């Protein structure tokens with residue numbers, strides 16, 4: 001399976017002389033049927049680069065140099081420091097920050113280590129920047145996390161609402177499947193694209209709706225108002241399978257299309273047309289990603305999307321359903337293992353005493369050992385480090401000093417920490433610069449394990465080549481560390497397969513039950529979608545076909561939600577809204593994709609997209625270098641002036657961190673304001689101003 005995005009494409013990998021020589025699509029994998037994008041094809045050159053981290057390194061004192069040390073010393077030093085910090089400040093002075101790139105087994109062992117060995121729920125991941133609002137939205141509306149729909153639904157849907165997603169760039173193989181469906185039946189299939197930018201995704205749209213950034217709830221409520229007024233709701237479904245209609249109706253009554261138009265900047269006519277197309281569809285799907293989730297009302301936006309489906313009965317049947325497109329390859333697996341600060345394995349909540357007791361018994365640890373209070377979310381970890389409440393952080397497989405909002409705060413946090421441990425495949429990165437301990441990790445495909453893609457499908461990834469130097473699989477590193485901390489019995493794993501078996505048994509009886517799976521079965525039967533509750537169970541294509549939801553009364557919840565302006569509105573000093581995102585040829589913070597000559601040559605630098613009227617007002621021409629200033633900092637990029645982005649809005653990709661050139665980083669500008677439910681930051685809207693500069697800064 002591809003180690004990049006949540007589409008989760010299956011790959012065929014040719015190995016020659018112990019090296020990955022060639023990668024192509026696996027025709028047998030149901031996520032992609034042989035198709036792949038350029039990022040996967042260009043995997044070979046990024047695996048053995050000069051900056052692979054191949055030995056443990058240690059900095060004995062702050063300001064000193066990192067020195068190569070044996071594994072034993074690196075782990076003993078780390079264990080001694082963690083013990084000292086826990087003794088002096090308590091277990092919550094230690095935090096772990098992991099990644100949706102980890103394999104499921106690695107996630108599981110890391111979260112178990114934090115909770116059972118250190119005794120803290122301060123275990124969060126970069127999924128907090130990515131899918132936390134979708135997870136919280138599913139919990140609130142449907143009673144549990146877990147995308148209900150499947151890729152197979154893309155082949156039979158006849159209306160697609162693509163909102164807050166540039167699917168063509170960020171989930172290219174999913175987009176090709178939607179495009180194929182549209183081209184096969186152009187008159188029978190409607191594609192609605194809601195995005196302030198005209199991207200390649202909009203090329204297949206019947207309706208492109210370039211709304212004001214952040215106004216998605218106003219649009220979705222107004223669409224629901226139209227459907228209600230036109231008698232296009234499924235009254236039977238609403239009455240039998242949902243709760244909350246009266247409260248929601250009271251809210252949507254106040255969102256006629258005219259008000260929706262005033263709040264979104266769209267016309268009332270296009271809102272009505274979109275609503276009628278959705279409401280009259282035999283089977284409608286909504287697909288979304290960061291444009292919805294990265295918002296201070298991200299959870300509410302998810303509720304507004306799910307409301308549309310519940311009110312029209314468009315869920316739990318072929319071609320219908322809300323379907324969040326996961327950013328990372330194993331963000332889903334992370335959530336299944338308890339990879340967020342409020343979760344335990346099997347979508348259990350740390351605040352649930354009965355759930356903690358189940359996990360304690362399964363882990364054979366003393367009753368009451370697991371802490372009962374949710375830990376710090378991603379941003380709270382770094383804020384805690386900056387304030388001194390958290391003294392140590394262990395970062396795995398991610399680069400927060402490039403990917404987090406408000407980088408000055410993140411750098412301050414890492415500088416002030418008593419202990420920074422970074423476990424990564426590459427060095428230097430923006431984050432490894434701050435490490436006291438550097439632990440070399442094996443990466444794809446130097447270890448085996450499982451990942452779950454956007455459609456709940458688990459794929460087994462075999463080990464194909466040896467890791468370089470002394471790099472080790474993350475599971476081995478974490479297990480050795482647990483032993484160094486004196487905790488041996490619960491960490492006796494001879495293989496990743498044994499880790500998976502322990503987790504799979506713990507999912508039994510939960511929504512994400514895959515107790516019927518093992519490495520052997522996934523190797524034999526191929527990728528399968530959970531729930532898979534028994535060894536002979538064939539897997540589950542879509543959820544909620546029985547129209548029973550995992551809430552106390554079995555009904556899904558219609559959640560009344562209101563429009564709210566972005567946290568940082570524009571004003572005379574900062575007149576434009578900046579939105580950040582990805583480009584097709586790069587992945588996250590460039591630790592891998594920029595090292596592929598082909599990918600680098602296609603997209604070597606960040607480009608700022610500006611509307612031509614905004615450019616005119618600022619005296620900027622296409623190709624000029626532009627300084628972008630927000631209340632937190634500056635960035636500089638060459639600009640592309642066009643009509644493809646909504647007036648008042650500009651776009652800058654976030655991949656480039658300060659290591660690429662200080663002023664290339666979009667996260668110099670972004671703000672750390674966040675959703676109070678999901679704790680996901682509002683990376684999609686901050687106020688900026690532009691100024692032409694003669695040349696890029698050195």
Ligand code: SF4
Nearest residue numbers: 002004005009037040
């Ligand atoms: Fe990999 Fe995503 Fe491209 Fe598929 S679409 S090959 S999973 S990056």
